[in-house]
Amino acid sequence: MARLNMEWExxxxxxxxxxxxxxxxxxxxxxxxxxxxxxxRQAEWLRSQLAPASQEEQLDGEE
Structure with a gap:
């Protein structure tokens, strides 16, 4: 019985x-x-910061 108790524990x-x-x-x-x-969230913020810059570059290239 003691062995069974030890195995259970x-x-x-x-x-x-x-x-x-x-x-x-x-x-x-x-x-x-x-x-x-x-x-x-950081990547989304960076993307939002880079988006205006890339739009300006596209506008500069069109002129």
Whole structure:
């Protein structure tokens, strides 16, 4: 019976360990997703800054 209890406790520890790893993985994914969204906003801002300059260059080329 004592051995069965030890095996049960070991199994519970393994389940908790896997759960902790999964939680850490989910948190890491959330951080990466936030960074990706931030980069997308920065790229959109850069695109908006470059768009007027490229339109001016096109106008200069037409003259």
């Amino acid at each position: 070991h199994a519970q520890m393994k389940v908790a360990e896997v759960g902790n790893r999964r939680t850490a993985s989910n948190m890491h994914f959330a951080v990466l997703q936030g960074e990706l969204e931030s980069l997308a």
